[in-house]
Amino acid sequence: MYNFSYANPVKIIFGKNTIKEISNEIPKDVSVLVVYGGGSIKKNGVYDQVSKALEQHTWFEFAGIEPNPHYETCMQVVDLIKSKGIGYILAVGGGSVIDAVKFISAATFYEGNATEILTKQVKVNKAMPFGSILTLAATGSEMNNGGVITIAKTQDKLAFSLPVTFPKFSVLDPTTTYTLPAKQTGNGVVDIFVHVAEQYLTYSEEDTLFQDNMSEAILRTLVEEGPKALKDPQSYDARANIMWASTWGLNGWIGCGVAQDWATHMIGHEMTALYGLDHGQTLAIVLPGIMTVLKDQKAKKIIRMGKQVFGITGEADNVIIDKTVKKVELFFEQMGIKTHLSDYGLGGDAATAVADRIDKRGWKLGECQNITGSVVREILEIRL
Amino acid sequence: MYNFSYANPVKIIFGKNTIKEISNEIPKDVSVLVVYGGGSIKKNGVYDQVSKALEQHTWFEFAGIEPNPHYETCMQVVDLIKSKGIGYILAVGGGSVIDAVKFISAATFYEGNATEILTKQVKVNKAMPFGSILTLAATGSEMNNGGVITIAKTQDKLAFSLPVTFPKFSVLDPTTTYTLPAKQTGNGVVDIFVHVAEQYLTYSEEDTLFQDNMSEAILRTLVEEGPKALKDPQSYDARANIMWASTWGLNGWIGCGVAQDWATHMIGHEMTALYGLDHGQTLAIVLPGIMTVLKDQKAKKIIRMGKQVFGITGEADNVIIDKTVKKVELFFEQMGIKTHLSDYGLGGDAATAVADRIDKRGWKLGECQNITGSVVREILEIRL
Numbered sequence: 034m035y036n037f038s039y040a041n042p043v044k045i046i047f048g049k050n051t052i053k054e055i056s057n058e059i060p061k062d063v064s065v066l067v068v069y070g071g072g073s074i075k076k077n078g079v080y081d082q083v084s085k086a087l088e089q090h091t092w093f094e095f096a097g098i099e100p101n102p103h104y105e106t107c108m109q110v111v112d113l114i115k116s117k118g119i120g121y122i123l124a125v126g127g128g129s130v131i132d133a134v135k136f137i138s139a140a141t142f143y144e145g146n147a148t149e150i151l152t153k154q155v156k157v158n159k160a161m162p163f164g165s166i167l168t169l170a171a172t173g174s175e176m177n178n179g180g181v182i183t184i185a186k187t188q189d190k191l192a193f194s195l196p197v198t199f200p201k202f203s204v205l206d207p208t209t210t211y212t213l214p215a216k217q218t219g220n221g222v223v224d225i226f227v228h229v230a231e232q233y234l235t236y237s238e239e240d241t242l243f244q245d246n247m248s249e250a251i252l253r254t255l256v257e258e259g260p261k262a263l264k265d266p267q268s269y270d271a272r273a274n275i276m277w278a279s280t281w282g283l284n285g286w287i288g289c290g291v292a293q294d295w296a297t298h299m300i301g302h303e304m305t306a307l308y309g310l311d312h313g314q315t316l317a318i319v320l321p322g323i324m325t326v327l328k329d330q331k332a333k334k335i336i337r338m339g340k341q342v343f344g345i346t347g348e349a350d351n352v353i354i355d356k357t358v359k360k361v362e363l364f365f366e367q368m369g370i371k372t373h374l375s376d377y378g379l380g381g382d383a384a385t386a387v388a389d390r391i392d393k394r395g396w397k398l399g400e401c402q403n404i405t406g407s408v409v410r411e412i413l414e415i416r417l
Numbered sequence: 418m419y420n421f422s423y424a425n426p427v428k429i430i431f432g433k434n435t436i437k438e439i440s441n442e443i444p445k446d447v448s449v450l451v452v453y454g455g456g457s458i459k460k461n462g463v464y465d466q467v468s469k470a471l472e473q474h475t476w477f478e479f480a481g482i483e484p485n486p487h488y489e490t491c492m493q494v495v496d497l498i499k500s501k502g503i504g505y506i507l508a509v510g511g512g513s514v515i516d517a518v519k520f521i522s523a524a525t526f527y528e529g530n531a532t533e534i535l536t537k538q539v540k541v542n543k544a545m546p547f548g549s550i551l552t553l554a555a556t557g558s559e560m561n562n563g564g565v566i567t568i569a570k571t572q573d574k575l576a577f578s579l580p581v582t583f584p585k586f587s588v589l590d591p592t593t594t595y596t597l598p599a600k601q602t603g604n605g606v607v608d609i610f611v612h613v614a615e616q617y618l619t620y621s622e623e624d625t626l627f628q629d630n631m632s633e634a635i636l637r638t639l640v641e642e643g644p645k646a647l648k649d650p651q652s653y654d655a656r657a658n659i660m661w662a663s664t665w666g667l668n669g670w671i672g673c674g675v676a677q678d679w680a681t682h683m684i685g686h687e688m689t690a691l692y693g694l695d696h697g698q699t700l701a702i703v704l705p706g707i708m709t710v711l712k713d714q715k716a717k718k719i720i721r722m723g724k725q726v727f728g729i730t731g732e733a734d735n736v737i738i739d740k741t742v743k744k745v746e747l748f749f750e751q752m753g754i755k756t757h758l759s760d761y762g763l764g765g766d767a768a769t770a771v772a773d774r775i776d777k778r779g780w781k782l783g784e785c786q787n788i789t790g791s792v793v794r795e796i797l798e799i800r801l
Contacts (some may be wrong), residue, residue: 039431040428045673047420047674226529240658243658250631258626270623274627289429
């Protein structure tokens with residue numbers, strides 16, 4: 034196990050009818066900006082619950098954070114914050130909205146060009162306080178300090194992480210996910226699964242049995258509850274188990290002391306930037322490819338996954354590996370997310386274009402830093 | 418899943434050679450009191466590492482916190498803190514030392530009779546800041562805000578939990594546990610196992626699959642790594658996995674949203690107060706008794722434990738239950754901790770005496786509040 038240090042100060046408020054509790058979490062002596070996305074919260078009752086909870090507050094709102102949120106949109110919100118004298122932000126939505134609000138909270142006080150937070154990884158040390166109400170189980174953004182922002186002008190999708198961008202609180206009411214389109218539920222479950230894989234399905238000489246067991250606990254939950262949520266979207270238990278598991282998939286704890294990969298996400302980000310695929314869709318394509326091309330390097334953990342998550346027993350190691358990759362692919366398909374480039378009208382030219390972008394950035398991805406552009410091409414070409 | 422809210426601000430610093438990092442965690446403008454137990458830290462090098470790390474600090478020390486720490490000892494430390502003008506406490510030891518320091522940190526500012534923190538559960542809202550260096554994996558005290566203190570005069574062993582008694586940081590260096598006597602390693606693993614059981618092995622109509630999976634992840638880790646630590650006390654990996662699992666067993670997260678029992682601990686505390694048994698020894702006696710007497714109530718979870726933790730398959734439910742209870746008992750014995758009253762020279766009169774104390778307190782223990790004195794007698798009589 035590697036040395037690590039970690040702290041996570043986010044207060045979680047979990048359960049039915051908990052949105053009203055924001056009233057006590059947000060100070061009443063500052064103006065609040067409620068930031069949300071495309072307006073689904075006006076249809077599913079969440080907006081009304083927020084309005085009611087903020088009856089005693091002075092608040093404004095900004096609608097229109099897009100999926101894969103744009104830097105340019107975030108800076109519009111920063112302008113609004115400055116013009117209205119806002120002192121607290123409330124993010125209402127999924128990972129895109131929460132990521133955007135994290136960036137906005139840091140960019141508000143940053144005196145240089147705020148793109149530098151993304152392109153130069155500048156360590157901002159002051160941010161506006163914010164809380165979140167989560168309406169989509171996927172990214173874990175509700176309990177970490179990281180985010181991903183797309184600079185629309187350059188098609189760059191870039192990650193940031195700052196000590197000052199933890200939410201003060203996050204409200205997780207699983208009933209807010211009842212009305213999600215099936216595609217969003219599926220994308221979310223794939224995203225959670227791959228977050229865990231990035232922190233678990235790695236090569237390492239280290240014995241991290243406890244973290245492996247914890248990661249498998251999340252994966253097993255997804256494999257059991259994911260299909261239930263698709264079949265019965267209003268199953269509170271399925272939604273609650275998935276929502277809580279999603280937070281754990283990326284609140285940092287399962288990544289403590291272990292090797293980490295993140296190549297699937299990095300490759301996926303390029304595919305979203307170039308072709309507009311949903312984040313979950315890119316992950317569903319790439320992960321089985323990485324598991325296949327890097328099967329020797331990751332053998333020990335793929336075999337563990339096969340046995341512990343999918344219950345594969347009594348086979349030779351190489352058979353378990355192949356079956357496990359197939360199980361992962363089938364699980365993503367079962368969640369309604371297609372796993373091949375051709376399913377999205379993409380071909381070999383896309384594999385080349387993505388590989389070229391990785392090469393251009395000079396990236397060597399993965400826990401062994403051996404995934405160069407040419408390996409990316411190989412990974413994507415077996416996913417045609 | 419039940420509604421819950423939770424936050425845990427403790428910073429964890431984990432790994433080899435991390436004790437030196439306390440130098441940056443403890444402010445240098447206040448006097449520090451280093452509090453420890455019986456002096457084993459002077460033999461295993463921990464005291465020297467602490468001395469070196471605090472070279473730039475002004476510090477004093479108090480040695481002599483006993484196992485099952487006494488209120489009376491804690492109040493001696495409070496007097497010392499006041500007389501020396503201490504501003505920060507560093508606990509160095511296992512759960513007893515950390516529990517004691519939590520109580521001391523709250524009692525220092527409490528203006529009434531500090532026994533009221535225990536007997537009346539007074540909600541103190543100010544405490545002296547403190548950090549900890551953990552030298553025994555067991556109680557989880559390093560990452561929670563609770564403690565258990567014994568009032569020696571009345572033989573009362575009582576729990577408290579305050580919002581202000583989280584450590585600011587905890588250093589977990591698994592190498593500090595290399596030199597533990599085998600009995601302490603065994604007691605520690607039993608304690609962790611039972612912490613998880615208290616939050617997992619319950620009756621509930623709720624579907625808490627994710628939490629169940631997480632609890633099983635900890636139990637599986639103990640079953641695999643516990644015997645390794647006994648066999649090879651200097652196995653870093655075994656010690657590290659156990660130490661990190663112990664923190665998770667009682668940092669509050671696996672208990673979020675689930676029913677909780679805690680009867681094994683409550684009965685065990687009475688046995689320690691009356692007969693001086695180690696905490697782990699009492700738990701090893703009581704848990705198999707509770708699993709037997711309450712086997713119908715807890716059937717669903719006992720069967721899960723049998724299958725998921727001990728790999729029992731292909732049997733009828735009642736056979737799985739009986740085998741699981743036996744497996745738990747054998748695991749405790751394998752860890753070197755005896756599981757019957759007679760192993761400690763106790764008989765039926767002890768069962769009666771403990772039951773009488775439960776009755777006298779008017780307690781109805783367990784997640785269904787149905788464990789009265791007479792049920793306690795039944796539980797202990799099958800553990801003769």
